[in-house]
Structures are given as structure tokens and as C-alpha cells.
Amino acid sequence: MNSIIEHLRKIVGEENIKTDVEELERYSKDETSGVRPPLPMAVVFANSANEVSEIMKFAYNHKIPVTPRGAGTGLSGGAVAEKNGLILSLEKMNHIIEFDAENMTVTVEPGVITDEIQKLAEEHGLFYAGDPASSESSSIGGNVAENAGGVKVLKYGPTSYHVLGIEVVLPTGEIVHFGGKMMKNVMGYDMIRLFIGSEGTLGIVTKIILRLIPKPKYSAVLLAPFESIDDAVRCVPKVLSQSGILPTSIELMDKYSVQMASRFLNEAIPYQEAGCHLIFEIDSSDRQSLIKLYISLGEKLQQMGAMEVYIADNRHQKMKIWKFRKAIAEGIIAFRPEHCMEDVSVPINAIPRLIQSTYQIARKNNIEVLNFGHVGDGNVHVTFLKPESMNNENWKLSTEKSLEELYQITAQLEGSMTGEHGVGLKRKKYLPIFFRQEEIDLMKKIKKAIDPGNILNPSKLFMS
Ligand SMILES: Cc1cc2nc3c(=O)[nH]c(=O)nc-3n(C[C@H](O)[C@H](O)[C@H](O)COP(=O)(O)OP(=O)(O)OC[C@H]3O[C@@H](n4cnc5c(N)ncnc54)[C@H](O)[C@@H]3O)c2cc1C
Structure with a gap:
């Protein structure tokens, strides 16, 4: 050694x-x-x-x-x-290599913190739309490796939508480059998308060219409490298909998530005791259009069962709502360290069935559950919590059963085990619920071709 x-x-x-x-x-x-x-x-x-x-x-x-x-x-x-x-x-490889205003790109090393890229773009009137809730602490290399999502995926897509080019060091040490600053590129296989989301198992990303877009000048956040979570999630597909509006975000916070964030921040939100809150964000380059949009959306939400709709269109109010939403995960990590945070993703009209099942699963296995997440794109962070009175052995058994049941239902609903957090070590044994053996074998062949010595993150993604 x-x-x-x-x-x-x-x-x-x-x-x-x-x-x-x-x-x-x-x-x-x-x-x-x-x-x-x-x-x-x-x-x-x-x-x-x-x-x-x-x-x-x-x-x-x-x-x-x-x-x-x-x-x-x-x-x-x-x-x-x-x-x-x-x-x-890669944390010391944290330099912005080049900001190119004319081409609207920024070239970065992988250790740059996501928030720094967002701020740099903003200083130039541009917009980096990748926005995981962890943007103040996660690195862009990690975002690329996980194809991170977040709160703006509904309108702007996950990290892969913003990557134009990458430099990757292969497990055997060669340095390869794919893509560049051009917007269109269909030369050969889409190698960029192969490496994005490969969870550090195929190569080490050492340089990333990101696409920026003009910054929408105005935005508003709508906070809508509902009597029940069922009322809230049933209105999501209707809003999307009938309102003519594509929000940047539609986020879900059930009652228990609201309590968690409230405890973490020591703050409350309107209708704190409601069954569920939805957060909508909309943006526009024109202030009058934005006002029309949020009035129209607010009216529709009330017709669809919202108890009230609060509109935040100044920076302070908007940040307050987003801070609250982003505090849920931090609250769970701080106050309920023994939890199991999931990341399932289903077609949006299947969300009500998914959510109902989570309560049945938790009841059956004597554990607690809370639901929050990016409900506008069908991605729900179902989070199982260990009751204080439960011993560790029972908690382990209960979570295993609950996960198996959650994934079976997700598969029946034609969904995915993970929308943005990845498979990693945690979820690899459940892969066969979602893929046939031929499909897993094909992915393993790709891994073997690129990493013949199986040295890069070898225990992740697949059971050996
Ligand atoms: C409070 C909180 C909120 C979160 N919210 C979100 C959210 O809204 N959306 C979301 O998608 N995720 C979210 N996450 C999860 C996490 O922040 C993301 O997965 C993020 O992209 C990880 O980045 P990282 O730099 O921390 O990566 P790490 O945790 O260090 O690594 C993640 C994976 O990427 C690989 N990796 C890292 N860097 C490289 C590289 N340069 N080349 C190749 N592989 C690499 C690692 O091997 C590992 O497999 C959240 C996490 C927390 C704690």
C-alpha cells in the first residue's frame, strides 16, 4: 500500500x-x-x-x-x-474556464458549484436552467454524472438538456472529447448522453461546456394550499393540459413535509395545517404577460379546488417560498436521520395512484411516510421514516418490504425507480423490477467495453 x-x-x-x-x-x-x-x-x-x-x-x-x-x-x-x-x-478542479457571451456558453471544470454557474450567467443577463435543490452545495460534475434534475425540469429539462460538450477521462486513462459549443450535432453515437447520468461508472468528467439561455426577466411564484393531497395531485395534469401555461415548476409539499420545513426554518407558511401545498413558478420576458398568466393560473387553481392562492412576485417573497421548499430535505436529514428518501417517477396522471399507495405501504409496514417533490414532472420523493418506537432490525425489514412494494407499484404504473437521484449502491438490487435481463446485460456490455478492468465505481449500479 x-x-x-x-x-x-x-x-x-x-x-x-x-x-x-x-x-x-x-x-x-x-x-x-x-x-x-x-x-x-x-x-x-x-x-x-x-x-x-x-x-x-x-x-x-x-x-x-x-x-x-x-x-x-x-x-x-x-x-x-x-x-x-x-x-x-474533483473538488479542486473548480475553475470557470471560459464564459462566451456570444455563443451563450460557459466552459467549466467539474468541481464548480452549480450555484456559481447560475450566478455568473445571471450577471450577464443569461440563465443556467439546471437547478437541483442542492445547487448551493452540489458540483456540476456531480450534476452531470447523475443527470440531476430539480425544480425547473418541467420547463427547462434536466442537466442533460444544458450540456453541449464534455471532456472525459476513461477508466483506462485516455482523455476523450465529445460535442462542443455548437447547438446541433448528430455525428456518431450520442456519447454525451451516454456519459451523462452514468453515475461515475464509465468515465470521469473533467470539462463541461454548458448552454445558457436568455434570462426570462420576470417570474412569479404561486402557493396553493389544498384540503387534501388527493385534491392537489389530481389538479396537476389538468393544469398542464388545460391551462395553456407551461410553468417552470410545480412542486408538492404534503402536510408532513410542510411540518418538517417549518421546524427546520422555525417559520410557518399560510394555511400551514392544510392537507397539502402546491408551489407553481411561471416566468416571462414581459411583465404584463406574466401578470395575465398568474391571474389566469390562480383562477384555474381555485376552480380546481385550491383553498386560496398566494402570489409572490417580488424577490423576497419568492425566495421565502423556495427556501421553505428546499428546507424539506435538509429537515429530514437533520431531524429524522433514519429515513429512506426515494425518487420514483411516473406519468403525471398516475401520481394520485402512486401517492395513495405510499400511505397504504407505510400503514401496512408500520412506518411513517411523507411525500414531496417535483410533481409537475411526475417525480415524487416518497420518504419513509422510522417511527421512534421501532427498533433498528424491524426498521430494516420494514423499509426493505416497503421499497419492494413501492417499486412494484411504480413499475405497474409504467414509471421509473429514480427520476434524478440515481441507482448507485442504494437501489441496484431493484433494477430487475424495471429491466429485463437482456436490457441489463446490454448495459453491462457497455460498462465492460469502456471499463474492461471494472475499476471505476465497480460496486455501483449493477449487482455483480
Ligand atoms: C438537500 C439535498 C437536496 C437535493 N436536491 C436535489 C434535486 O433537487 N435534484 C437532484 O437531481 N438531486 C438533488 N440532490 C442530490 C444531489 O445533490 C445530486 O445528485 C447532485 O448532482 C450530486 O452532486 P455532487 O457534486 O454532490 O456529487 P457526488 O455526490 O459527489 O457524486 C454523485 C455521483 O457522481 C459521480 N461523480 C461526481 N463527480 C463526477 C465527475 N466529475 N465525473 C464522473 N462522475 C462523477 C460520483 O461517483 C457519484 O456516483 C439533493 C441532495 C441533497 C443533500
Whole structure:
């Protein structure tokens, strides 16, 4: 082991390798609850694609497992350590390489925090539409590797919609480039989309060219409480198909999610005790059009059963509502560390059936559940919670049963096990519920072709 560390030191320098237990522990995990990873052999911080390439060539020749790591905010156990492996941190590759106003692109290293890209675009009157709720802490490399979604997917799409080009270091150490600053490109296989969402199992993304768009000048946020969650989710497909309006976001917060955010922030929202709240955001480049849109949407929501509709069209009020929505996950992590946060995604007209099933599943298995998430695109963060009185063994059994049942129902509803958080370590055993063996085998063949030594994040995505 000493000779391995010695060699890595020569590549990255003394200050860029950590082996003390405290650091190994810190870098061995992500934000996924219930995953108990082994300690890595070392944490290595790369400063350039060439260093990443040297590390991968060495790891490939010596069969050392490597886990790429961005900011460690992942919710599927994708960045957690492998036994006797290396954590390859990209956090020091955090530079904006080029901002190109004319082509409306920004070229970045993978360790740049998402929020920084949003702010840079905004300073130039442009807009980076990728917006996971973790944007203040997650890295763009992690967003690309997970094809992160978030609260603006309904109108602007997930991360893959904003990526024009990538540089990737392969598990064998070669550096490859796909795409560029051009908007249209159908040359060869769509390799960019193969690497996006591959969860650090096919290559290490070392440079990303992102597409920016003109910033919609005006936006408004509507907060609509409903008597029941069923009333709320039934109106979502109707709003989308009948209102003629495509909101940026339609977010769901059930009663328990509202309580969680309220406790975390020590703040309340109007109709705090309602059965459910929906948040809508709409945007426009013209203020008068925006006003017309939100009046029309507000009226429709009331016709469809909203108890009231609050309209926030100044920065402070809008931020207050979004802060509340974004505090749900933080509240769960802080107050209910023993939880299981899921990420299922279904066609929007199946959401009412999905939500009803989650309550039945929780009741049957004696656990608690809350539902929140990006209901406008069918992606619900069903979150099972351990009751205080339940022991750990029963909690483990109950979550296993609940997950199996949740995924079976999601598959029956023609949905997906994960809309944005990824499979990682956490969900890999449930893949056969959603794919036939031939389909899993095809994905494994791709993995083998690109990573013949099976060294890049080898325990993630598939059962061995
Ligand atoms: C409070 C909270 C809210 C969240 N909200 C959202 C949300 O709204 N939408 C959403 O989609 N996700 C959300 N997430 C999940 C998480 O933030 C995203 O998955 C994010 O994209 C992970 O980025 P990261 O830099 O933290 O990646 P990490 O956790 O470090 O890594 C994630 C995966 O990417 C791989 N990886 C990282 N960098 C690279 C690279 N350069 N090249 C190749 N592979 C790499 C890792 O191996 C791992 O498999 C949330 C998480 C938290 C804690």
C-alpha cells in the first residue's frame, strides 16, 4: 500500500493526498441515509485532466478501484468508497474556464458549484436552467454524472438538456472529447448522453461546456394550499393540459413535509395545517404577460379546488417560498436521520395512484411516510421514516418490504425507480423490477467495453 501512495504522491503532490482516518471517514460517504461504506485506501485530489489520466492509468494497471467524487451530496450512495479503493475528489478542479457571451456558453471544470454557474450567467443577463435543490452545495460534475434534475425540469429539462460538450477521462486513462459549443450535432453515437447520468461508472468528467439561455426577466411564484393531497395531485395534469401555461415548476409539499420545513426554518407558511401545498413558478420576458398568466393560473387553481392562492412576485417573497421548499430535505436529514428518501417517477396522471399507495405501504409496514417533490414532472420523493418506537432490525425489514412494494407499484404504473437521484449502491438490487435481463446485460456490455478492468465505481449500479 505504501508504494501505491508513494506513486500517487508523485502524480498529485504531497498536499493532494489524504490518508488520515478522519479525512477517510469524511470522504467515504455521501448524503444517503443507511449506507455504511468501507474506508477508502486514500483520498486523492486532482488538479487537472492530465493528473486524472495519470491516476487512472496507474489504477488500471494495478487493479485499484476508483470512485469519482464531486461535493458528496448524492442521495444514492454513488460517491461512497469502494473497499481498498481510492476516492478521486474533483473538488479542486473548480475553475470557470471560459464564459462566451456570444455563443451563450460557459466552459467549466467539474468541481464548480452549480450555484456559481447560475450566478455568473445571471450577471450577464443569461440563465443556467439546471437547478437541483442542492445547487448551493452540489458540483456540476456531480450534476452531470447523475443527470440531476430539480425544480425547473418541467420547463427547462434536466442537466442533460444544458450540456453541449464534455471532456472525459476513461477508466483506462485516455482523455476523450465529445460535442462542443455548437447547438446541433448528430455525428456518431450520442456519447454525451451516454456519459451523462452514468453515475461515475464509465468515465470521469473533467470539462463541461454548458448552454445558457436568455434570462426570462420576470417570474412569479404561486402557493396553493389544498384540503387534501388527493385534491392537489389530481389538479396537476389538468393544469398542464388545460391551462395553456407551461410553468417552470410545480412542486408538492404534503402536510408532513410542510411540518418538517417549518421546524427546520422555525417559520410557518399560510394555511400551514392544510392537507397539502402546491408551489407553481411561471416566468416571462414581459411583465404584463406574466401578470395575465398568474391571474389566469390562480383562477384555474381555485376552480380546481385550491383553498386560496398566494402570489409572490417580488424577490423576497419568492425566495421565502423556495427556501421553505428546499428546507424539506435538509429537515429530514437533520431531524429524522433514519429515513429512506426515494425518487420514483411516473406519468403525471398516475401520481394520485402512486401517492395513495405510499400511505397504504407505510400503514401496512408500520412506518411513517411523507411525500414531496417535483410533481409537475411526475417525480415524487416518497420518504419513509422510522417511527421512534421501532427498533433498528424491524426498521430494516420494514423499509426493505416497503421499497419492494413501492417499486412494484411504480413499475405497474409504467414509471421509473429514480427520476434524478440515481441507482448507485442504494437501489441496484431493484433494477430487475424495471429491466429485463437482456436490457441489463446490454448495459453491462457497455460498462465492460469502456471499463474492461471494472475499476471505476465497480460496486455501483449493477449487482455483480
Ligand atoms: C438537500 C439535498 C437536496 C437535493 N436536491 C436535489 C434535486 O433537487 N435534484 C437532484 O437531481 N438531486 C438533488 N440532490 C442530490 C444531489 O445533490 C445530486 O445528485 C447532485 O448532482 C450530486 O452532486 P455532487 O457534486 O454532490 O456529487 P457526488 O455526490 O459527489 O457524486 C454523485 C455521483 O457522481 C459521480 N461523480 C461526481 N463527480 C463526477 C465527475 N466529475 N465525473 C464522473 N462522475 C462523477 C460520483 O461517483 C457519484 O456516483 C439533493 C441532495 C441533497 C443533500
